Amino acid sequence: MPRKGSRKVRTGCLTCKARKVKCDEGKPHCNRCITTGRACSGYATKPSSGLLWNRPRQLFQSIDSASEGRALHFFCEKTAQFLSGATDPYFWTHLVMQFSNFEPAVRHSVIAISSLYEQFQAEGEKSHSGVQLRDNSLALQHYNAAIRELKTTDNHPLVLLVCILFICIEFLQSNKEAAIQHCKHGIALLEDANYSWAREHLLPVFRRLSSFPFFFGTGSIDFPDLVSVNSPLPTSFDDYIDAAADSYRFGDLRYKTVSSDLLEEQKVVENLLDEWQVLFKGLDTRSMLPTTPTTEWYNLGIEFIKAMSRAILLVRYELSRITLAIAFEANEMCYDQYLSGFQRALDSCLLVDSVLPDGSRMPTTKREPQFIFETGFMVWLHLIATKCRVLSIRLEALRLIRVLGVPRENLWELDQVYALARRVIEIEHGVVLNDEGQPATPVQCPGLPPDEKRVRFTIMEPKSSTYIDLNGKEICGWTVGFVMRDERDAIVTRNEFIPA
Structure with a gap:
């Protein structure tokens, strides 16, 4: 007897679509997700302007070769699932995938990313300093093809989208100079992008990317103008996704009077952080836990997801407050005024550690993924380990770098970050740490080290x-x-x- 057909629902929530199950389409979150303890990712909206939404019946049409088809399939099944790390994967798993069907520049970029990512995963430890386009003919061919396609368009949203993909390609190669230039170019273009679609979906990505030039740049010439990524805070946060000046400290202006304009700007940012904290406290933690492909892959469970979602934002908040407060201080002793903030940030990470299943505590060289596009816990734990001078706190932060870090988070390399933080601790406290990051010799300076x-x-x-x-x-x-x-x-x- 032939199987009875049924009407295929194409308007369900994003989570049910990804799981290929029928959605009851409850609003704002479907009952199927709520009853199974999953995070309902909401419903896709049609963009009002800019790039037109197009969902072809056949995925990846007009593929020219088997190698291209394989790369696109690998991106769909693996690469896109893991690039976002602990953040919302929608950009990679939905937007990029859909636009690769009808925008050649996006498709060429996706093939290049997929091929480099697969090479990165396969080489493991050997590739943590980056894979190279020159050694991957497929990736090189399609990267060049994407550049040629962009030269023929004046579609700003498309250029912005591909700009993010180019940054990912440079991240995979550990090419910080090119990545910074792409980032600056994209942020500059955002200022002229009057498309609601681009600002809704691409602005959050660029806002997160805007910080890495300040870490990896060689001076003010590398720092992007952040006017285009500034926008007012919303009246409330709907989910965790919504919540997502060296010369005065070390250079010629040390001990000089800070200008009133800079002090006023410091106060404005401080007020924004206060507003963020109020909004975050009012966030309902029960219905907005972003289950990502990474958390599902490791079967991490709802308690881990809940802890991780709150922790990453709280850590960023606490350390942003500290960094803002000491921006114009002249010596390193200023950090000692904020030991309670460091402790709160560490406590959030320790909570994640406490609910991490034993099965997920594997050596970093055996973890998947080996690379993520976003910044996770690693950079913040490094900041705690190097700037909080309480030995017990910084040793715990050092340990957690290996537990919660990914071998490569964009340009941050776990082995390098760990080794650097470990050596800073050894220098400042006059101690030698063993392979487990614990004192192997007497600690010459057990208290707060002098300036x-x-x-x-x-x-x-x-x-x-x-x-x-x-x-x-x-x-x-x-x-x-x-x-x-x-x-x-x-x-x-x-x-x-x-x-x-």
Whole structure:
């Protein structure tokens, strides 16, 4: 007997669509998701302007070769699922996938990303310093094709979308200079993008990307103008997705009077953080827990997702407040005024650690994914480990870098971040740490280290290097300059080779 047909529902929530199950289409969140303890991701909306929405009947039409088809399939099944890390995957799993059907520039970029990502995953530890286009003919061919396509269009939303994809390609290659230029270009274009679609879906991505040039740039020339990514806070947060000046500290302006304009701007940002905190406290934590492909892959469970979703935002908030408060301070002792903030940030991470299933505590080299596009916990834990001078707090942060970090978070490399934080702790407290990150020798400075023993910042060579030890063994690592001030307040740089 032939199977009885049924009407296929195409208007269900995004979560039910991804799971390929029928949705009851309850609003604002469907009952099927709520009763199964899943996060209902809501319903897709048609963009009002800019790129037109198009959902072809056949996925990936007009594929020219088997290698292209395989790369697109791998992107759909693997790459897009993991690039977002712990954040909402909608951009990669839905928007990019759909536009790759009818925009050649997007499709070429997707093939390049997929091929580089697969190579990155396959090479494991060997690729953590980046894979290269020149070594991947398929990726190189399609990256060049995407550039050619962009030269023939004046469609700003399309250029903005592909700009994000280009940044991902440069992240995979550890090419910080090109990634910064793409980021600055995209943020500049946002100022002229009067399309509601682009501002709704692309602005949040660029807002998160806007911070990395400040970490990896070599000076103010690399810092993007953030006017185009500024927008007022909403009246309330609907979900966790919504909630998502060195010269005065180290340069010639040290101990100089800070201009009234800068102090006023500091106060404005402080008020915005206050508003964010109020809105965040009013967020309903029961119905907005973003189950991502990564959390489902590891079967992490609703308690982990709940803890992670709140923790990543609370950590960013606490450390943003501290960074803002010390922006114009002249020495490193200023961080000691905010030890309670560091402790609150660490407590949020420890809560995530406490609900992480034992089955997910595997060596980083065996984890999937090896690379994510977004910034996760790693950079914030590194900040706690290097700027909070309470030894017990920073040792816990050091441990959690390995537990909660991904081998590569955009340009942040876990092995490098861990080794650098570990060495800063050793220098400031006069101690040697073992492989578990615990003191292996007596601690010469168990309390808060004096200002002249504190590392202001580090200067690291962009590429790893090797040297031969006394036993003829090749050691891989990085050449690092630890910038400090001595007892006479003079700048000194302590150069060392840090083994990986």
